[in-house]
Amino acid sequence: MNHAIKRVWVALTVLFVICLGGLSYIQFFDAESLSENALNKRELYREFDLPRGAILVDGKPIAESVPTDDGQFEFQRVYNDAETYAHLTGYYSLANGTTQLESQLNDWLTGTSSDLLFDRLSAMFTGTRSEGASVELTIDGQLQKTAFEAIPEGLKATIIVTNPKTGDILAMASKPSYNTNRLAVHSTAKAAENLKEISDIDGLSPYRNPAISSLITPGSSFKIISTVAALESGKFDMDTPIDNPVSKNYPHTNKPLNNFSEGICARDTRAKLEFIFAQSCNTPFIEISQTVGKDAFTEVAERFGYGQQLNIPQNVVPSEFPSAEASEAQMAQMAIGEWENKATPLQMNMVAMAIANDGVIMKPNLIDKVIAPDLRVIEDPKPEKFSTATTPEVAEQLTELMEGPVLRGTAMNARVPGVDFRAKTGTSQRPSVDGVRMVNSWMTGFAPADDPQVAITVNIQDVDYDTGHNTVGALMKTMLEAVFNK
Amino acid sequence: MTEVQTAPVPRRNLELLLVLLALCVGGAAFYLVGSSTEDVDNTDFYVQMSILAGLSLTVHVLLRIFAKYADPVILPITIALNSLGLAMIHRIDLAKGTSQSARQLLWTAIAIVIASVVLWAIKDHRILRRFTYIALLASIVLLLLPLIPGLGVTINGARIWIRMGMFSLQPGELAKITLSIFFAGYLSSNRDLILMAGRKLGPLQLPRLRDMAPMVIAWLLSIGVLVVQRDLGSAILFFGLFIVMIYVATARISWVLIGALMVVAGGVVAGLTMGHVTRRLDVWLNAFDPEIYQATGGSMQIVEGLFGMADGGLFGTGLGAGSPYRVPLANSDMIIASFGEEIGLIGVSAIILLYMLLISRGLRAALGSADTFGKLLAAGLSFTLGLQCIVIIGGVTRLIPLTGLATPFMAAGGSSLLANWIIISLLLLISHNSRRPKTGGVGPTDEFASASTTLTSSTKAVTKK
Numbered sequence: 001m002n003h004a005i006k007r008v009w010v011a012l013t014v015l016f017v018i019c020l021g022g023l024s025y026i027q028f029f030d031a032e033s034l035s036e037n038a039l040n041k042r043e044l045y046r047e048f049d050l051p052r053g054a055i056l057v058d059g060k061p062i063a064e065s066v067p068t069d070d071g072q073f074e075f076q077r078v079y080n081d082a083e084t085y086a087h088l089t090g091y092y093s094l095a096n097g098t099t100q101l102e103s104q105l106n107d108w109l110t111g112t113s114s115d116l117l118f119d120r121l122s123a124m125f126t127g128t129r130s131e132g133a134s135v136e137l138t139i140d141g142q143l144q145k146t147a148f149e150a151i152p153e154g155l156k157a158t159i160i161v162t163n164p165k166t167g168d169i170l171a172m173a174s175k176p177s178y179n180t181n182r183l184a185v186h187s188t189a190k191a192a193e194n195l196k197e198i199s200d201i202d203g204l205s206p207y208r209n210p211a212i213s214s215l216i217t218p219g220s221s222f223k224i225i226s227t228v229a230a231l232e233s234g235k236f237d238m239d240t241p242i243d244n245p246v247s248k249n250y251p252h253t254n255k256p257l258n259n260f261s262e263g264i265c266a267r268d269t270r271a272k273l274e275f276i277f278a279q280s281c282n283t284p285f286i287e288i289s290q291t292v293g294k295d296a297f298t299e300v301a302e303r304f305g306y307g308q309q310l311n312i313p314q315n316v317v318p319s320e321f322p323s324a325e326a327s328e329a330q331m332a333q334m335a336i337g338e339w340e341n342k343a344t345p346l347q348m349n350m351v352a353m354a355i356a357n358d359g360v361i362m363k364p365n366l367i368d369k370v371i372a373p374d375l376r377v378i379e380d381p382k383p384e385k386f387s388t389a390t391t392p393e394v395a396e397q398l399t400e401l402m403e404g405p406v407l408r409g410t411a412m413n414a415r416v417p418g419v420d421f422r423a424k425t426g427t428s429q430r431p432s433v434d435g436v437r438m439v440n441s442w443m444t445g446f447a448p449a450d451d452p453q454v455a456i457t458v459n460i461q462d463v464d465y466d467t468g469h470n471t472v473g474a475l476m477k478t479m480l481e482a483v484f485n486k
Numbered sequence: 487m488t489e490v491q492t493a494p495v496p497r498r499n500l501e502l503l504l505v506l507l508a509l510c511v512g513g514a515a516f517y518l519v520g521s522s523t524e525d526v527d528n529t530d531f532y533v534q535m536s537i538l539a540g541l542s543l544t545v546h547v548l549l550r551i552f553a554k555y556a557d558p559v560i561l562p563i564t565i566a567l568n569s570l571g572l573a574m575i576h577r578i579d580l581a582k583g584t585s586q587s588a589r590q591l592l593w594t595a596i597a598i599v600i601a602s603v604v605l606w607a608i609k610d611h612r613i614l615r616r617f618t619y620i621a622l623l624a625s626i627v628l629l630l631l632p633l634i635p636g637l638g639v640t641i642n643g644a645r646i647w648i649r650m651g652m653f654s655l656q657p658g659e660l661a662k663i664t665l666s667i668f669f670a671g672y673l674s675s676n677r678d679l680i681l682m683a684g685r686k687l688g689p690l691q692l693p694r695l696r697d698m699a700p701m702v703i704a705w706l707l708s709i710g711v712l713v714v715q716r717d718l719g720s721a722i723l724f725f726g727l728f729i730v731m732i733y734v735a736t737a738r739i740s741w742v743l744i745g746a747l748m749v750v751a752g753g754v755v756a757g758l759t760m761g762h763v764t765r766r767l768d769v770w771l772n773a774f775d776p777e778i779y780q781a782t783g784g785s786m787q788i789v790e791g792l793f794g795m796a797d798g799g800l801f802g803t804g805l806g807a808g809s810p811y812r813v814p815l816a817n818s819d820m821i822i823a824s825f826g827e828e829i830g831l832i833g834v835s836a837i838i839l840l841y842m843l844l845i846s847r848g849l850r851a852a853l854g855s856a857d858t859f860g861k862l863l864a865a866g867l868s869f870t871l872g873l874q875c876i877v878i879i880g881g882v883t884r885l886i887p888l889t890g891l892a893t894p895f896m897a898a899g900g901s902s903l904l905a906n907w908i909i910i911s912l913l914l915l916i917s918h919n920s921r922r923p924k925t926g927g928v929g930p931t932d933e934f935a936s937a938s939t940t941l942t943s944s945t946k947a948v949t950k951k
């Protein structure tokens with residue numbers, strides 16, 4: 001019997017040793033790959049127990065970490081004016097992930113950025129808790145608030161205000177919006193439920209900022225670029241008379257392109273650029289697109305930012321000008337901002353920024369400065385050139401042309417007395433809904449003409465023509481009044 | 487086969503020293519888990535450690551009176567494990583705002599008091615042999631209790647609990663003791679018949695069916711009830727106990743082989759036909775599949791435990807400095823993972839060595855025991871402890887599917903604590919009897935097993951029947 005007992009002992013010992021082997025494998029040999037497993041949220045959990053830096057606008061936090069005793073984590077991320085800033089801040093959530101600025105600025109906000117190495121080390125030695133840095137945005141709180149509140153509920157609209165001389169983004173607001181606090185709740189079940197509710201709202205994705213990721217046909221607002229292409233080609237100048245028939249077939253097709261029916265294009269069947277631009281006539285751009293040619297046209301679009309990578313610091317979806325596979329007819333359509341010509345609202349704002357700043361686009365940027373926990377400024381981005389879109393001369397000519405729509409054309413409804421505003425409108429076709437013609441409405445411009453302080457873009461998606469045209473004008477007017485205190 | 491003889495020295499002072507050392511280890515752990523939290527209230531620490539120290543020293547004094555030749559290492563290891571468990575439960579409490587540790591301490595007190603009563607009332611383990619069939623009856627009753635409507639409750643899919651007032655008990659935990667007593671009693675009386683009678687089939691000696699009948703019935707009953715109650719862990723435990731005790735009694739490896747075959751066959755049948763077993767296997771094999779991770783009752787628990795242990799690494803995050811509370815059941819089923827995270831591979835290896843040492847001492851008592859019954863009982867009880875550890879640690883480390891067995895002495899849970907403390911008091915008694923000077927006094931059942939007398943005495947026991 002004792003022999004058997006000893007064997008039982010040996011067997012148990014062997015099994016225990018196997019268990020020790022299992023533990024060694026997990027805790028030593030396999031530890032690293034377990035830490036890196038996609039399901040492993042421990043790093044994130046640790047973050048949630050640390051004070052995360054704030055996102056500031058005018059020195060006031062729009063996102064901050066507030067101590068909580070919900071028993072799960074030590075801090076709760078809280079968003080102030082959540083809906084106004086939702087598309088900028090995004091949210092910091094355990095269950096729903098981290099988006100927009102919360103995601104892009106994570107290294108700074110958590111303090112893991114290499115710029116904060118010294119702070120981390122000193123926190124380790126002094127035993128204090130390491131804190132993340134705060135990030136001040138270039139956003140003007142008052143403008144942002146005005147923009148957000150001006151957009152009527154129920155519309156899918158975006159307003160962008162930038163400083164064309166520095167690239168600073170002063171306002172970037174979109175509706176529909178949502179309350180980011182609802183997605184940042186710690187309870188996974190609650191967060192999932194809220195995410196579902198928010199995702200069900202028409203025209204809203206909590207993962208996307210429409211200003212930088214919605215690709216929308218720009219319509220006639222793209223004619224700024226087409227006109228630049230025309231002038232740069234040397235085949236057109238301000239005085240060249242161009243054919244302006246009421247209707248003209250697209251090259252090699254029987255499909256007619258009509259002139260803008262609401263305006264007075266039909267008055268002149270041959271016109272100079274000034275008239276064409278102010279009244280947003282379409283038919284001359286068939287000739288322009290054919291004369292300029294595919295390659296030159298594409299190059300101009302790319303100089304304005306089409307197809308380019310841009311981070312503000314969020315990644316801006318590159319706008320599309322798919323000329324490679326386009327026929328002549330399709331090139332003509334793209335010249336008036338239709339077919340597969342698709343731009344983000346920020347892209348169209350960059351077009352205005354280029355004209356406002358003598359043809360040079362300053363890189364759009366949201367970060368004013370990064371402030372360490374000890375109030376030291378650790379990052380202070382300087383204005384950066386994004387690209388030279390055109391020459392100062394052509395920019396000057398466009399500035400001149402863009403006066404027309406405001407004085408006597410399609411942008412009259414945005415006019416503010418005493419503000420020398422220059423702009424171009426756009427209306428692109430959408431499929432009809434219940435027999436009503438739907439459009440995307442645009443207006444992009446800058447003011448004042450002699451020393452541009454702001455470039456402003458307003459876009460409304462999927463709206464009937466009248467509402468779109470009127471609201472875009474009204475919104476632009478509101479923003480101009482807010483900027484120039486009129 | 488030679489008897490292991492130890493010089494009859496009480497060694498109670500060594501035990502006292504080791505008990506104090508164990509209390510220091512447990513106390514230090516208890517203090518540390520609280521210290522990393524700011525403005526911690528140390529009242530818990532003083533109160534709980536004083537109570538635990540008082541209880542431990544009481545058992546020590548009782549051993550001086552009733553079993554002064556008992557193994558001096560068993561009690562200190564048990565106290566070390568129990569107090570470490572309390573510390574970790576307290577640590578999880580601090581993180582979650584619960585108060586499980588007070589409850590665990592209350593159960594520790596109840597368990598130690600009952601274990602002391604067992605020490606005092608039994609004094610000589612051989613008395614238990616008289617209760618062989620009563621123990622079988624008791625096992626059946628204990629296993630059936632949770633099935634009684636109104637009394638039994640289902641928790642986490644297993645109907646193994648009964649609720650009495652504010653306490654819930656797992657009677658199955660106590661059944662491992664009564665079943666061990668029955669197996670030990672029955673086998674010590676009948677082992678010769680089982681050994682000698684029966685036909686030989688090749689290298690295997692098959693016993694006569696009627697000799698095996700009570701064993702098989704006991705086994706079928708326990709397994710049957712467990713299938714109904716859906717408690718896989720206990721089924722494995724009882725089955726292992728059954729096989730090992732027959733093996734120890736007969737020293738025939740064929741039993742282990744038959745047992746292993748039955749495990750494989752049973753496992754395959756259960757895996758194919760029983761939903762919850764299939765699920766367990768699926769969760770085990772595909773633990774890192776995101777779908778299984780997220781499913782309710784999926785692999786989230788074990789995977790989080792693995793992540794925690796990986797976080798701990800070699801040295802651990804330090805007590806109170808990790809986040810073991812992220813793992814579901816961090817203070818019961820997954821307590822080994824909690825330790826793995828906070829005291830690292832090195833610390834958790836030390837805990838496993840404590841278990842190995844404890845079980846070695848138990849088997850040592852079995853080796854030294856002069857009577858067959860004591861040998862079988864000590865071996866069975868020690869094996870039960872060992873197998874529990876292996877099944878749960880193997881489950882937590884994903885070597886085998888995770889089953890809800892309690893980590894002895896450490897996991898939160900009163901029934902298991904109570905049962906394991908009773909096992910300790912029985913092991914202490916058996917070790918006392920095996921180590922004390924042989925005065926020629928005859929035990930209550932008048933049956934001895936030594937190398938030379940095994941055969942005759944056992945035969946005598948049989949003829950006496």
